[in-house]
Amino acid sequence: MKNGLIHIYTGDGKGKTTAAVGLAVRARGRAKRVLFSQFMKAVTGGEIAMLEKLQVRILSFKEVLSPYFHPGADLGALREKALGALEQLSVIMTGYDLVVLDEFMHLVRHGLIMEDEALAFLKRKPAAVEIVLTGRDAPGPLIEAADYVTEMKAIKHPLNKGIKAREGIEF
Amino acid sequence: MKNGLIHIYTGDGKGKTTAAVGLAVRARGRAKRVLFSQFMKAVTGGEIAMLEKLQVRILSFKEVLSPYFHPGADLGALREKALGALEQLSVIMTGYDLVVLDEFMHLVRHGLIMEDEALAFLKRKPAAVEIVLTGRDAPGPLIEAADYVTEMKAIKHPLNKGIKAREGIEF
Numbered sequence: 001m002k003n004g005l006i007h008i009y010t011g012d013g014k015g016k017t018t019a020a021v022g023l024a025v026r027a028r029g030r031a032k033r034v035l036f037s038q039f040m041k042a043v044t045g046g047e048i049a050m051l052e053k054l055q056v057r058i059l060s061f062k063e064v065l066s067p068y069f070h071p072g073a074d075l076g077a078l079r080e081k082a083l084g085a086l087e088q089l090s091v092i093m094t095g096y097d098l099v100v101l102d103e104f105m106h107l108v109r110h111g112l113i114m115e116d117e118a119l120a121f122l123k124r125k126p127a128a129v130e131i132v133l134t135g136r137d138a139p140g141p142l143i144e145a146a147d148y149v150t151e152m153k154a155i156k157h158p159l160n161k162g163i164k165a166r167e168g169i170e171f
Numbered sequence: 172m173k174n175g176l177i178h179i180y181t182g183d184g185k186g187k188t189t190a191a192v193g194l195a196v197r198a199r200g201r202a203k204r205v206l207f208s209q210f211m212k213a214v215t216g217g218e219i220a221m222l223e224k225l226q227v228r229i230l231s232f233k234e235v236l237s238p239y240f241h242p243g244a245d246l247g248a249l250r251e252k253a254l255g256a257l258e259q260l261s262v263i264m265t266g267y268d269l270v271v272l273d274e275f276m277h278l279v280r281h282g283l284i285m286e287d288e289a290l291a292f293l294k295r296k297p298a299a300v301e302i303v304l305t306g307r308d309a310p311g312p313l314i315e316a317a318d319y320v321t322e323m324k325a326i327k328h329p330l331n332k333g334i335k336a337r338e339g340i341e342f
Binding site for chain 1: 176178179180181182184185186187188189190191192193194196197198199200201203216217218219220221222224225268269301314317318319320321322323324325326327328329332334338339340342
């Protein structure tokens, strides 16, 4: 894969993380080396063990807490951890063809990563690496920097009808 | 999974099939029984062998050709094959928790399945089965019948820039 592109899956609809999972699976089917990293996921989804079975490397940054879900957390300390995670990813992504950063937009939206830091991270990416960023509310400058942007738009969402998130479907 | 819902992934953006693949993977991670059926895919995507590795059952209806890509094909014969495929799915889906019909909307859009036939198929589904339909241009009555609808909207698409579909990413 020369000239790896930057993908963004954003919007309020279902399918951002699962589309990234599906792309990881597809790439493995073509013997690509895939790294799947996650932020802001306290509960590991059903997909993670399956991705490991397919030799997708998983990196779960559980120490990078969301200030949205942990309002009392020390933002400065969290920012340091988030920037450390990006640093780590920058170093190891050279060994992969496809790198997913699941819920990356959450980091940006809640001030753990500043927009210019996110842009600098993308600029540093090795030319051959394909990157996938997911999360609601992708900011304009990131959309500008990306090649491949899909908005997952909720037309109908059962959570609005009071149906709770279900194991194996929503997580 | 009681009260299986009906999902639709539609729109012109990337991520409809991959979101269905990701959902299949997630459901397998929770030991759900998953059937993944495909229409209109002459070339098997990289994901299919991987799904089989995870014990997802694959059903590829390659004999149901697209009249869009095969303009000389006999529409009546194709319709018969498409309806036969739905009949077969109706029978075997009782043995699954999650059933994907990839590119189902293509069947409807190109006249292989009429809207009322599609609705009758959905009405027949066992209550416990969760169904996922993908494809562009989902018609209103199908959206009406579904519980969970996401529009994948192309905000930026590299194919518009003349970049060709690439193995491991687009298929």
